[in-house]
Amino acid sequence: MVDTLFLDDWDALTRERDTRFAATLDRIFAYHPFYKDLLARAKLRRRDIKGVADLARLPVTTRRDFLANPHAFILTWPDGPTSDESSVWDVMYTNGSNGAPVPFASTSYDFMNILALNRNMLRLRGAREDDRILNLFPLTRHPHGAFARTMNAAAAFNLPVTAAMPGAPNARQPDIGNGLDKVLDIAQRTRPTILWGVPSYIRELVARADEKCVKLPWVRLVFASLDAFNEGMRADLTAGLRRLGAEDPQVSVSYGASEMQGSMVECVKGAGFHNPAPDQFCFEVVDPDTHRPLEDGEEGLLLLTHLDRRGTVMLRYASGDMGRLTRERCPHCGALTERIIGAPSHHDGFVKVSGRLIDPQALAELLLGTDEVADFQAIVEYEDMVGGVGGGKGRGKTGPRDRLRIRVAPTGTGLAGLSHMLAQRVEAVFEVTPVIEITSAQDPMLAGRGWRVRPLMDLRAKKRR
Numbered sequence: 024m025v026d027t028l029f030l031d032d033w034d035a036l037t038r039e040r041d042t043r044f045a046a047t048l049d050r051i052f053a054y055h056p057f058y059k060d061l062l063a064r065a066k067l068r069r070r071d072i073k074g075v076a077d078l079a080r081l082p083v084t085t086r087r088d089f090l091a092n093p094h095a096f097i098l099t100w101p102d103g104p105t106s107d108e109s110s111v112w113d114v115m116y117t118n119g120s121n122g123a124p125v126p127f128a129s130t131s132y133d134f135m136n137i138l139a140l141n142r143n144m145l146r147l148r149g150a151r152e153d154d155r156i157l158n159l160f161p162l163t164r165h166p167h168g169a170f171a172r173t174m175n176a177a178a179a180f181n182l183p184v185t186a187a188m189p190g191a192p193n194a195r196q197p198d199i200g201n202g203l204d205k206v207l208d209i210a211q212r213t214r215p216t217i218l219w220g221v222p223s224y225i226r227e228l229v230a231r232a233d234e235k236c237v238k239l240p241w242v243r244l245v246f247a248s249l250d251a252f253n254e255g256m257r258a259d260l261t262a263g264l265r266r267l268g269a270e271d272p273q274v275s276v277s278y279g280a281s282e283m284q285g286s287m288v289e290c291v292k293g294a295g296f297h298n299p300a301p302d303q304f305c306f307e308v309v310d311p312d313t314h315r316p317l318e319d320g321e322e323g324l325l326l327l328t329h330l331d332r333r334g335t336v337m338l339r340y341a342s343g344d345m346g347r348l349t350r351e352r353c354p355h356c357g358a359l360t361e362r363i364i365g366a367p368s369h370h371d372g373f374v375k376v377s378g379r380l381i382d383p384q385a386l387a388e389l390l391l392g393t394d395e396v397a398d399f400q401a402i403v404e405y406e407d408m409v410g411g412v413g414g415g416k417g418r419g420k421t422g423p424r425d426r427l428r429i430r431v432a433p434t435g436t437g438l439a440g441l442s443h444m445l446a447q448r449v450e451a452v453f454e455v456t457p458v459i460e461i462t463s464a465q466d467p468m469l470a471g472r473g474w475r476v477r478p479l480m481d482l483r484a485k486k487r488r
């Protein structure tokens with residue numbers, strides 16, 4: 024079996040990719056509801072796509088296409104679940120732009136690939152045979168890859184893992200769901216070397232340990248997702264862990280996606296986000312408006328193609344994120360794969376709130392650039408929407424009024440005037456006065472987001488559909 028992460032050259036990798044991609048394409052042309060139709064309309068036949076070199080002939084699939092009918096992206100096998108290629112192993116859910124869950128199906132065949140790619144993620148991040156993982160992702164209402172794949176990654180690397188199960192106690196099963204102090208007890212008992220979770224939550228855990236004079240000297244790695252992360256957090260986390268007795272703690276940041284059921288990871292800080300399974304995924308960058316392919320190093324819309332999937336399958340899929348790619352062999356770890364250099368940015372488009380356009384990325388930079396803010400989630404909704412659903416009742420002749428609500432987890436406890444200060448800052452830049460709600464990083468809305476954080480959720484979209 025070849026190790027496709029460290030092949031000799033791109034020709035060798037392309038050959039490996041094309042073999043897998045050919046089998047995937049055979050099935051797409053026969054059984055994929057969305058692409059069968061799209062390819063027919065584009066007048067493309069199976070023989071027109073010989074391998075990854077022909078990808079540019081295919082139209083781009085947008086997130087909007089996927090959200091409109093996620094079930095149409097699952098291969099429909101003619102004779103049911105008779106083989107590992109067709110039997111569904113699990114379905115994970117990603118958040119749609121309005122917060123509604125969107126299914127992403129994996130067959131048994133896919134699950135083996137998921138194990139392999141999660142194993143590669145651990146290799147690239149420098150995991151060792153003597154590591155012990157503490158899974159700090161909370162359970163979510165719908166199955167989400169962040170919690171589940173952390174368990175699977177440990178299995179694939181044959182490492183012990185403890186799920187700390189942070190979160191509010193379950194209403195039916197009150198023993199499920201642990202507060203911060205219980206999670207800290209679990210951390211002490213299981214002596215983890217790797218903390219894996221949402222960065223703001225890990226930061227809160229480290230601060231609590233410091234407060235209680237609890238030591239966590241075994242920790243050498245923190246696996247944090249890129250979303251809702253900034254370099255200040257990295258410095259803060261490593262300084263905090265040193266105070267808890269850790270010798271040389273490192274924070275490894277990743278760029279995760281439900282469409283991968285895993286993450287692109289750094290091997291060392293600043294080395295770029297490595298595609299952990301170049302035999303499974305192919306990345307491209309295109310012009311966001313014309314979809315013309317761009318050269319390596321140029322910033323554009325990131326596209327992901329599944330080369331070797333059997334459940335949910337996507338070709339040239341644009342999640343909406345922008346980034347720059349390099350295909351040079353990584354000078355640090357020697358991997359030959361695509362790497363995203365710099366931080367990818369969300370390009371979900373601006374959101375109109377009370378007649379003003381808000382760039383979610385700019386809002387995130389403003390808030391996370393404020394020392395007092397550890398994490399946040401912004402929501403656009405109608406003023407008469409109670410609890411985020413329904414709405415529209417009792418509106419005046421002028422139509423429903425928009426409201427920008429921002430839930431903020433602060434870094435410290437000196438909160439006097441924080442809401443007012445943040446509201447003023449947001450208003451100065453975006454000309455919209457937000458409602459600021461102070462919460463904590465354990466707030467289910469913040470802690471339950473998993474890999475992919477959308478800084479600004481538009482709940483009004485529920486009504487538009």
Ligand SMILES: [Zn+2]
Nearest residue numbers: 290353355356
């Ligand atoms: Zn590397």
